[in-house]
Amino acid sequence: MCRTDLQISSGDLPARVLPIVPGHQIVGRVVEVGEGVGPEFLGRRLGVGWLASACGDCEFCRGGRENLCRKATFTGWDRDGGFASQVVVRADFTQRLADEGDPVQLAPLLCGGVIGYRAFRRTEVGRGDRLGLFGFGASAWLVAQLAIAEGCQVFVVTRDESARQRAKEQGATWVGAPGESLPVPLQGAITFAPVGAVVVDALRALDRGGTCVVNAIHLDRIPEFPFEHLYWERRLISVANFTRQDAAEFLQLAQQIPIRTLVEQFPLAQANQALLQLQEDGIPGAAVLVP
Numbered sequence: 001m002c003r004t005d006l007q008i009s010s011g012d013l014p015a016r017v018l019p020i021v022p023g024h025q026i027v028g029r030v031v032e033v034g035e036g037v038g039p040e041f042l043g044r045r046l047g048v049g050w051l052a053s054a055c056g057d058c059e060f061c062r063g064g065r066e067n068l069c070r071k072a073t074f075t076g077w078d079r080d081g082g083f084a085s086q087v088v089v090r091a092d093f094t095q096r097l098a099d100e101g102d103p104v105q106l107a108p109l110l111c112g113g114v115i116g117y118r119a120f121r122r123t124e125v126g127r128g129d130r131l132g133l134f135g136f137g138a139s140a141w142l143v144a145q146l147a148i149a150e151g152c153q154v155f156v157v158t159r160d161e162s163a164r165q166r167a168k169e170q171g172a173t174w175v176g177a178p179g180e181s182l183p184v185p186l187q188g189a190i191t192f193a194p195v196g197a198v199v200v201d202a203l204r205a206l207d208r209g210g211t212c213v214v215n216a217i218h219l220d221r222i223p224e225f226p227f228e229h230l231y232w233e234r235r236l237i238s239v240a241n242f243t244r245q246d247a248a249e250f251l252q253l254a255q256q257i258p259i260r261t262l263v264e265q266f267p268l269a270q271a272n273q274a275l276l277q278l279q280e281d282g283i284p285g286a287a288v289l290v291p
């Protein structure tokens with residue numbers, strides 16, 4: 001959507017962004033540009049994602065997989081300012097956002113949205129295919145909208161009754177609780193819970209040749225399972241971070257479809273409380289901080 005507008009360089013291209021929405025993903029407006037960044041950046045509304053930089057030089061970066069770069073840095077992790085009222089970012093790692101649209105609604109697209117998009121693409125499901133979503137939090141909710149818009153049948157497995165209701169309203173073909181048998185085998189599945197047993201459930205639900213994508217950063221131990229769950233060329237893969245290309249593609253689709261987000265807003269001063277509530281699973285959608 002916007003990469004051609006940016007000056008791409010392997011150097012550090014700083015732009016000072018005033019966050020409208022801070023955090024690991026930021027929606028903000030550029031208030032100052034550093035050397036090497038065009039003046040057209042000033043005043044622009046930008047999205048700053050989790051991927052803050054990559055080396056641009058390693059085999060992963062050169063192969064279109066900068067999400068795997070060993071020298072990559074991450075917003076609010078390696079780079080300061082994610083949880084602040086101003087942040088310095090690399091201009092070539094930002095995403096241009098339209099001037100219209102509520103920034104609070106846009107912010108979750110840069111987080112669970114883009115990583116969910118990468119997971120969805122890695123399942124390789126398409127129109128008419130059957131996709132299973134195991135867990136139905138903020139990221140799955142965005143993936144469901146995308147998958148349905150692309151003509152997939154969506155099957156949702158979650159222990160949360162209200163999430164099942166939400167999935168049904170969203171247009172899911174089938175919803176059920178863990179342990180319930182799915183009515184048909186799936187071509188693709190994405191697991192969102194940090195629970196290894198869910199991965200085995202998802203594998204069991206796959207058709208021959210199907211792909212299970214684990215969309216979790218941490219996972220407890222995957223229990224032992226019979227090889228027949230993996231045989232017939234089923235695949236089990238993970239997703240890690242995302243590339244700028246993923247972000248650009250997803251933001252464009254999100255605008256076209258359009259994808260709605262489920263947010264709970266907190267003032268920046270209450271960031272700790274928001275994080276605690278997230279940890280305790282107390283927020284059905286995404287927590288968004290507003291300075």
Ligand SMILES: [Zn+2]
Pocket residue numbers: 054055056057058059060061062066069070071072
């Ligand atoms: Zn690299």
